[in-house]
Amino acid sequence: MTGTAVGGNSRPSYPRPEGVHPPLAYPSYTSTALRAPRRPLVVLPQNLTEVSGPVFGAERVGECDNDLTRQHAGEPVGQRIVVHGRVLDGSGAAVPDTLLEVWQANAGGRYRHPVDQWPTPLDPNCSGAGRTFSDADGRYSFTTVKPGAYPWKKHHNAWRPAHITSRCSGWRSCSDWSARCTFPRTRSSPTTRS
Numbered sequence: 121m122t123g124t125a126v127g128g129n130s131r132p133s134y135p136r137p138e139g140v141h142p143p144l145a146y147p148s149y150t151s152t153a154l155r156a157p158r159r160p161l162v163v164l165p166q167n168l169t170e171v172s173g174p175v176f177g178a179e180r181v182g183e184c185d186n187d188l189t190r191q192h193a194g195e196p197v198g199q200r201i202v203v204h205g206r207v208l209d210g211s212g213a214a215v216p217d218t219l220l221e222v223w224q225a226n227a228g229g230r231y232r233h234p235v236d237q238w239p240t241p242l243d244p245n246c247s248g249a250g251r252t253f254s255d256a257d258g259r260y261s262f263t264t265v266k267p268g269a270y271p272w273k274k275h276h277n278a279w280r281p282a283h284i285t286s287r288c289s290g291w292r293s294c295s296d297w298s299a300r301c302t303f304p305r306t307r308s309s310p311t312t313r314s
């Protein structure tokens with residue numbers, strides 16, 4: 121996000137780089153029919169309400185919250201991995217103190233949620249949820265296990281590639297966004313198409 125000052129308020133802009141992202145509305149990806157905006161976006165000025173709070177205290181994050189392999193009595197089943205990166209703003213500057221929350225399926229591709237009835241076993245040592253803060257350089261890190269792909273019934277033999285979803289909450293109520301880290305298909309994975 122970048123911004124310009126208008127009448128004493130910071131007016132943000134959200135440049136969308138050309139050729140980097142897929143179109144918001146993509147007929148073959150049927151979910152976009154309900155998600156994609158049908159009208160141009162309206163950019164609102166940032167007033168006091170938007171630039172103050174929510175403020176998350178570091179005490180809200182526990183010692184094992186960013187290590188999903190140490191949250192239970194034993195280690196979860198699966199390939200242990202470290203997911204790390206940096207939180208940057210639209211100009212490439214580090215954004216510290218951003219709360220990052222992640223959630224994922226277990227190594228068999230099942231979420232710990234009553235709606236998920238995919239018949240792979242639940243792992244008693246995998247809750248699939250974690251949180252941490254970005255440091256002064258915008259860096260963050262999670263230790264976890266690689267999630268499995270799972271069927272999502274979009275079409276015949278449709279499998280959603282293994283992925284970890286994250287939500288980032290910054291200093292400002294308007295600086296919330298979510299992202300998804302998708303793992304490339306491997307030789308042992310089922311056919312993927314999304």
Ligand SMILES: [Fe+2]
Binds near residue numbers: 283
């Ligand atoms: Fe998912």
